Amino acid sequence: MIDVQRLRILRAVAEHGSFNKAARALLLTPSAVSQHIASLERTLGQRVAVRSTRGVTLTEPGRLLVEAAETISAELDQVRHEIDRLTAPRPRLTVATFTSGGRRLLPEALSRFVAVHPEVELTVLESEPEAAVPMVRAGAADLALAYHFDGPPPVRPGERPALDWVPLMEDPLWLVLPRGHRLADRISIGLAELAAERWVLGCLKTEAFLRRYAELAGFDLRVGASTTDYFFAQTLVAAGVGVSLVPQVSRAPSPGSAAIRVEPPRPARHIGFVTPRRRRPHPYADTLTGALTTAAASARDGVRP
Numbered sequence: 164m165i166d167v168q169r170l171r172i173l174r175a176v177a178e179h180g181s182f183n184k185a186a187r188a189l190l191l192t193p194s195a196v197s198q199h200i201a202s203l204e205r206t207l208g209q210r211v212a213v214r215s216t217r218g219v220t221l222t223e224p225g226r227l228l229v230e231a232a233e234t235i236s237a238e239l240d241q242v243r244h245e246i247d248r249l250t251a252p253r254p255r256l257t258v259a260t261f262t263s264g265g266r267r268l269l270p271e272a273l274s275r276f277v278a279v280h281p282e283v284e285l286t287v288l289e290s291e292p293e294a295a296v297p298m299v300r301a302g303a304a305d306l307a308l309a310y311h312f313d314g315p316p317p318v319r320p321g322e323r324p325a326l327d328w329v330p331l332m333e334d335p336l337w338l339v340l341p342r343g344h345r346l347a348d349r350i351s352i353g354l355a356e357l358a359a360e361r362w363v364l365g366c367l368k369t370e371a372f373l374r375r376y377a378e379l380a381g382f383d384l385r386v387g388a389s390t391t392d393y394f395f396a397q398t399l400v401a402a403g404v405g406v407s408l409v410p411q412v413s414r415a416p417s418p419g420s421a422a423i424r425v426e427p428p429r430p431a432r433h434i435g436f437v438t439p440r441r442r443r444p445h446p447y448a449d450t451l452t453g454a455l456t457t458a459a460a461s462a463r464d465g466v467r468p
Contacts, residue, residue: 167239169203170232172196173211177229180218203228256447257286259295260308263393263413264434267462268331269308272454276447283447292317299437300326305448307437308455310334312368312430318437325440329452331459334432336369337414338423339400339407351424354408355380361387361405365396369408372430412462434459 175185176196186193204211211225221229260269265287273285290298292309296317299307311317318328338357340347346356354376364370364386377384387405390396393413400407401419410432414422436452438445 165206165228166203167235169199169206170228170235172199173203173225174229174232174236176200176212176219177221177225182214182219253282253284254280254447255284255286256451257288257304258306258308258451259288259290259298259304261291261295261310262289263410264308264310265289266394267412268434268455268458271458271461272451275454275457276451279450280447296326296437299439300324302439305438305445306452308434309437310432310434312372312432316433316435326437327440328435328437330433330435331455332434332463334410334412334434336408336410336425336430336432338425339397339409339414340421340423341400341403341406342419342421344406344421346423347421349423351426353426355382357406358382359385361385363387363396363399363405363407364389365393365407365409365413366391373408376430 172185172189172191175189176182179185179188182196182200183193185191186196189196200212207224207228209224210222211228213220213222258269269287273287276283277285288295288298288304290307292307292311295304295307295309298304300322309317316328316330318326338352338354346352354373358377358380359382362373362384364373370384370386370389374384388396388399390399393407393409394415396407397409397413397415397417397420399405401417408425408430409422412434416422436455438448438452
């Protein structure tokens with residue numbers, strides 16, 4: 164079997180035209196070069212190089228071996244490059260997101276991000292804001308797509324390490340009614356007009372809002388179904404289980420249901436993202452937050468990403 168190392172030495176001899184010059188280039192002694200060439204000739208059973216006062220001349224078998232050595236060297240270099248690429252640590256970016264925002268805003272943003280940074284290993288963690296924000300603070304996530312209803316953002320001033328809240332969009336809540344409902348053809352509806360209805364809840368935070376509103380309006384909230392998934396809640400509405408209150412980014416058009424605006428004061432979620440307050444730019448996080456801003460603009464314009 165032909166030794167690859169000896170092929171490399173023969174290639175150096177051919178390139179430099181001398182055993183001595185090849186030895187200096189390879190950091191070997193001329194004697195070692197001569198021994199390797201002799202061993203190669205014994206393995207092959209043919210002379211590969213002829214020494215003379217003018218230098219070294221390759222025989223025809225020697226020239227064929229040099230050509231093979233060049234091909235083998237190029238292939239080995241390519242394999243080495245691939246191995247280095249596979250074993251080198253890839254840059255990573257971890258994103259925490261709430262379900263409906265992840266379903267509506269994140270796919271478009273991630274597609275844009277991957278087109279620019281295909282080398283980054285992405286991790287997406289599904290988590291509500293009350294869990295996602297501490298993940299960013301602890302370094303378990305590089306950014307979090309989050310929301311809040313009434314009151315301040317989920318980032319509180321004075322906390323350490325400091326976080327930044329960047330608003331993306333207002334996410335108004337819509338009433339979702341069965342298609343055959345008596346009010347399904349209305350342009351807008353006041354929540355008090357649905358005091359006698361059974362409600363399908365898609366989120367505990369929506370339930371808290373509805374209960375506060377019902378108490379202020381003087382009626383008892385009747386819950387027909389309770390879920391933690393706005394999309395599931397809308398299928399229950401289409402099936403006639405009740406009516407629901409659903410954020411705009413969670414709306415799923417269905418022939419069995421109708422979405423109606425809530426009359427003012429119209430409730431809304433406020434969507435944004437949370438990042439650590441950094442002294443230096445984070446190019447991967449900055450690219451993704453820019454893509455999220457574009458996706459939010461599409462959602463505001465009513466264009467489904």
